[in-house]
Amino acid sequence: VEAEHDTVNLAEAWLTAEESRDTLKREPDYTASVLQTAGSLVMVCDRHGKVVRFNQACELVSGYAFEEVKGRNFWDRLVPRDQLDASRAAFLSRGPADFPHVSERPWQGRDGRRRQVRWTATALLSGDGELDYIVYTGTDVTERAALERLKDEFLGVVSHELRTPLTSIRGALGLLSGGMLGEVSPKGQRMLEIASLSADRLARLVNDLLDVERLESGHLALDYQACDAIALMEQAVATVQGMAAESNVTVEVDPLEAPLVADPDRVIQVLTNLLGNAVKFSPPGGRVWLRAERLPEGLLFEVRDQGRGIPDDKLELVFDRFQQVDASDSREKGGTGLGLAICRGLVAQHGGRIWAENGLERGAVFRFVLPGAGVGRVPAVVDSQAAPCPPSAS
Numbered sequence: 001v002e003a004e005h006d007t008v009n010l011a012e013a014w015l016t017a018e019e020s021r022d023t024l025k026r027e028p029d030y031t032a033s034v035l036q037t038a039g040s041l042v043m044v045c046d047r048h049g050k051v052v053r054f055n056q057a058c059e060l061v062s063g064y065a066f067e068e069v070k071g072r073n074f075w076d077r078l079v080p081r082d083q084l085d086a087s088r089a090a091f092l093s094r095g096p097a098d099f100p101h102v103s104e105r106p107w108q109g110r111d112g113r114r115r116q117v118r119w120t121a122t123a124l125l126s127g128d129g130e131l132d133y134i135v136y137t138g139t140d141v142t143e144r145a146a147l148e149r150l151k152d153e154f155l156g157v158v159s160h161e162l163r164t165p166l167t168s169i170r171g172a173l174g175l176l177s178g179g180m181l182g183e184v185s186p187k188g189q190r191m192l193e194i195a196s197l198s199a200d201r202l203a204r205l206v207n208d209l210l211d212v213e214r215l216e217s218g219h220l221a222l223d224y225q226a227c228d229a230i231a232l233m234e235q236a237v238a239t240v241q242g243m244a245a246e247s248n249v250t251v252e253v254d255p256l257e258a259p260l261v262a263d264p265d266r267v268i269q270v271l272t273n274l275l276g277n278a279v280k281f282s283p284p285g286g287r288v289w290l291r292a293e294r295l296p297e298g299l300l301f302e303v304r305d306q307g308r309g310i311p312d313d314k315l316e317l318v319f320d321r322f323q324q325v326d327a328s329d330s331r332e333k334g335g336t337g338l339g340l341a342i343c344r345g346l347v348a349q350h351g352g353r354i355w356a357e358n359g360l361e362r363g364a365v366f367r368f369v370l371p372g373a374g375v376g377r378v379p380a381v382v383d384s385q386a387a388p389c390p391p392s393a394s
Contacts, residue, residue, distance in 0.1 A: 035053075035055055036055050036056055037055075037056055038055060038057060039057060040057060040137050040138065040139060041055070041057045041058045041061060041117065041119075041136070041137065041138035041139070041140070042054075042055040042057065042058065042135070042136070042137055042138075043055075043058055043074065043135075043136045043138070044133055044134070044135050044136070045074055045133065045134050045136070046132070046133055046134075047130075047131045047132060047133070047134075048073070049073040049074055049075065049088070049091050049092070050071055050072060050073055050074075051066075051069045051070055051071065051072060051073075051074050052070070052071075052133065053066075054066040054069055054070065061107070061109065061115060061117075061140055062077075062078060062107065062109040062110065063109040063110030063111055064077060064078075064109065064110055073088070075087050075088050075091070078107055078108060078109075079105075079106075079107070079108065080106055080108045080114060083105075083106065087105070094131075095131060096123055096125055096129060096130070096131050098123075099121055099122055099123035099134070100120060100121060100122045100123070101120075101121050102118070102119065102120050102121075103118075103119050103121070104116060104117070104118045104119070104141065105117060105119065115140055115142045116140070116141050116142045116144075116145045117138045117139065117140055117141065117142075118138060118139045118141050119136050119137070119138045120136070120137050120138070121134055121135070121136050122134070122135045122137075123135075151213070162202075162206050163203070163206055163207075166199060166202060166203050166206065167203075169199050170196065170199045170200065170203065173192055173195055173196045173199060174196070176192050177189065177192045177193065177196060205338075208338040208339065208342060209338070211338075211342050211345075212321060212338055212341055212342060212345070215342065215345030215346070215349065216345070220345075220349065222262075222263040222266060222349060222350065223263045223265070224261055224262060224263055225261070225262070225263070225264055226259065226260075226261055227259070227260060227261075227262060227264040227267075228257060228258065228259055228260070229255075229256050229257065229258035229259075229260060229292050229299060229301075230255045230256060230257045230258070231264075232264055232267050232268050232271060233253055233255055233256070233271065233290055233292065233301075234253070234255065235268050236268050236271035236272045236275055236290070237251050237253050237275065237290060239268070239272045239275075240272060240275045240276050240279055243276060243279055243280075244279045244288070247279055247280070247282070247284065248284040248285055249279045249282045249284070249285075249286050249287070249288060250286075250287045250288070251275065251279065251287075251288045251289075251290070252287060252288070252289050252290070253289075253290045253291070254289070254290070254291040254292075255292075256291070256292035256293070256294075258292060258294065258299050260298075260299055260370060262350055262370055263350070266346045266349075266350075267346075267350075267370070269342070269346065270301075270342075270343045270346050270347060270354075270368065271290070271301065271303070273339040273340070273342065273343050274303040274343060274366045275288060275290060275303055276339070277339060277340070277366075278303050278304070278305035278307070278364070278366075279305075281305060281307035281308065281364070282305045282306055282307045282363075283306065283307065286305065286306040286307070287305075287306055288303065288304070288305045288306075289302075289303070289304045289305075290302070290303055291304075295369060297369055297371060298352065298369045298370050298371035299369065299370050300367055300368070300369045301367065301368055301369075301370075302365060302366070302367045303365070303366045303367075304359060304363060304364075304365045304366075305359075305363045305364055306359075306362060306363040307362075307363050307364060308362070308363075309358045309359065309362060309363055309364050310356055310358060310364050312358070315355070315356045315357065315358075316356075318340050318356060319340045319341055319343070319344040319354070319356075320341060321337065321338055321341045343366075343368070347368045347370070350370050350371070351370075351371050352368055352369045352370045352371055353368065353369055354366070354367070354368035354369075355367060355368075
């Protein structure tokens with residue numbers, strides 16, 4: 001975007017210089033030369049839509065030389081016939097107050113091929129504030145748009161063609177494991193358990209891929225509701241208790257009664273992902289703590305563990321997609337490398353922030369803040385054997 005703004009400024013200078021004969025006589029027009037050879041598409045139109053400038057990038061993408069479009073309305077040559085009326089009406093309806101604006105529109109060149117172009121339009125006004133010229137700087141995003149369509153098609157296949165049969169497979173494995181179709185030998189029972197775990201892991205991968213894509217495309221809608229931190233914390237802890245027991249890790253919670261407005265399912269998803277990671281990287285006999293605290297900017301949640309910690313140079317990278325602290329983690333610990341990326345996206349969509357730190361002695365600390373919450377501590381205890389949460393490092 002900054003590059004496009006720089007190109008707009010150069011285009012304005014170009015137009016001014018071209019119209020100032022005295023300036024052109026005194027010094028070379030370097031600005032015009034730069035704009036003419038710039039990689040971005042640069043087109044300047046007057047208030048009626050007639051082309052007055054058209055750089056080499058525009059010539060290359062459209063197949064038209066400047067002389068072929070000069071003085072003609074840009075829609076006469078560059079807009080597909082089925083969109084001509086709409087394009088012309090949109091242009092003529094805009095006034096000085098409608099700029100700058102960004103749009104993505106099809107461009108049709110000499111060969112009839114359509115290309116998708118992302119345009120940034122900036123107005124040049126006359127001395128009395130009237131619209132004089134419009135500077136368009138564009139980027140050819142045809143290939144990107146094609147890739148987006150392929151990605152959407154792939155996600156559609158993932159969503160419908162994988163999730164539906166996975167649901168049936170998991171249901172059938174559950175029936176077999178429960179003895180609905182007859183007694184199963186111990187060896188057969190173990191094989192069913194392995195198959196069920198593999199099906200669950202694949203289902204989580206499918207759901208994580210869909211969540212990441214929805215977050216990046218802005219298509220994941222949040223269902224905001226009035227909820228309370230204590231209920232969210234307890235439900236997240238209950239979700240990971242089975243995994244913690246299997247790993248011989250104790251999960252302790254310092255509950256907080258704090259009303260907030262958020263999507264409860266998505267907040268629980270963030271807490272569950274963070275707790276699950278903490279359990280996964282904790283040694284047998286280790287502890288994981290969950291606490292919450294009121295801050296001036298909102299409600300802070302903290303998950304602390306006694307694992308190996310995170311190298312300082314990876315405290316930010318762990319929130320990227322498919323990132324692992326160690327290359328062997330995906331084999332030894334399992335997981336997709338998408339959990340923390342999803343956490344970051346969900347927290348950001350709530351208007352909050354999330355970050356990681358290393359503990360004072362050992363382990364990692366993950367914190368995130370959700371804006372707007374009132375709090376009041378209560379002495380509720382989820383685990384009667386739980387020790388108090390260690391003091392925060394913040």
